[in-house]
Amino acid sequence: MARFVSEIDPDMIPDLEALTHELENGRRISQPRLRFRLQVDTVGLDAVTHRLVENGESLVFEFDERGAPEQHILGAAYAAGALAPSSRRPVMAIIRRAISWSGPVGPELIASLSGFRGSVTGSRSAVGDPVKWALERLGFPRESIAPSSRDVQRNYRERLREVHPDHGAEVTGAAQQIAELSEARRILIGR
Template structure:
């Protein structure tokens, strides 16, 4: 029996343009994370292990942008999100009930990990309120997974496996990330800069990012969105 299904539409390997689109999915997130959350987490966990350092950095930035609800400049992970599926091929990932009654993963093979990760993240970010926040937290944990046993992975995502399976190299706290983006020492997580300093620093960096002040016209949009996400993370934490 199919418990959850994620359809990922993406460019064929031989096509030079890299695009991704979402499909009709069967994803239930209640009770949290639900079978849908487990499937999204599994897709991220399996495919994130194939990313290089540059892609991992972009994934960190994307998670932080999604967490604060920022507009997502394209492309991300070198893939552009599109609404239609013209010219794309489909890969289907499923969480199913096996013959022994236990949950089992049926993940499609992929030549490129990025579209599968992006589809899982974008689908999680489409959810409302608390569900969205819980899913993004789960996906942060999922990308730390190191291993190949699907049964262990499902136990890990369900909270039944110790955190010793984490890869701490990608365990980037959003506060640490935001401090680094705005140029603050990343060690001062217990003594965050005050709101006025955050806003003043943000305005200075925002001005520098603008093409009229020497910023790259090609990268300005992405840089501005990243700065905005970092500012919002720090201001939200200051007001918490």
Template sequence: MTVLLAELEIFHTRPAVPTRRVALGHMVLPVDPAPGFGGLLLGSVVAAHLGGLNDDQAADVHRLILEVGQGGRIVQPRLRHRFQVDRHGLAVSNHRLIGDGDEISFDFNSNGTDLSQVLGAIYAAERLAPEYRRNAADVLQKASRWRGPIGASFIAHLAGSQTTTLEALADPLGWALSTLGFELGSKKPSKREVTSKFRKGMRDVHPDHGGDRDHAAKAMSDLAEARRILSAKG
């Protein structure tokens, strides 16, 4: 079953028009728990389009992201583009993060310049509530330094996690409890309890103790990630 996890509409000047404008349209950007599906989508838009900028533009993009994270007022125009509310006469690009089963994928529909897409993502981050803006800016900075395909490795890079399944990203704590065999809704386990469950789980999934050899590596990786999440929460 396919589900929409995040969405961003960016309105921008049409290619043949000399003026340069950027506006925002429909936005679905959940950012809790961080980075959230919204943070992943904003980061992916930056990472996918930053390569089309020249060095001077890229440097100013980094400064703009820093200003957004600090909550400063962004003086217009910026990078020769003016951000506005009115969308009349502008073209639109639509970017989405899609969940299908337990898999996550990006759907980019860019009809404008690379710079207009990057600016749209940054201004969308600026529109987040103040308590989420700094984290979103950190995600954009990480995304701007990414070199590689926009896929599972990229998601792991932004999320700071080795597990990129839909369940783990939507509810890291609940996923970690379930992975280590704790009952959902139970009191927060101690580090000793987490370690005990982790060691038992590692024994159970190891091929030498009857575990499935084809899936042992992933199972061990999931157990280690679950332990990291619960240890950090403790």
């Protein structure tokens, strides 16, 4: 959604957002204003596939660029609308966040849509299981039972001293590491 929304007429954005609400509520839409309609019979039609793939520890998008931007956008909206009602609502909320995204379509988008704050980017382990990632980032065993807030704070401070330039660590990459530690602490203690 975020990849193609910048290529459609900006006047269509409110209609697109309204469409996501209609689909979220399970309503049937016969012909959206975006000029394209849902094609149920697929005989003779080319399918396009967009994927989120691993590239080492990070996640990257692979986009199939064939077709008009409106087709890609409506395809995503209708696919989300076909989900079970329990899954549809959170997916549509993420789609609406993607519609309003103005940054690059990459790790920052993945992190934002995954609920991460600050400059933490979407690593495969962080997006896949944020709690395990946070435990590991703060030096707890990945399979440990939820540590107390006090233990989280203690490990956060210890790791912060290890990566902070004021305590002798490298300046390069320090801001990213500090942001990741802060995000890991937030995940584990909810602050």
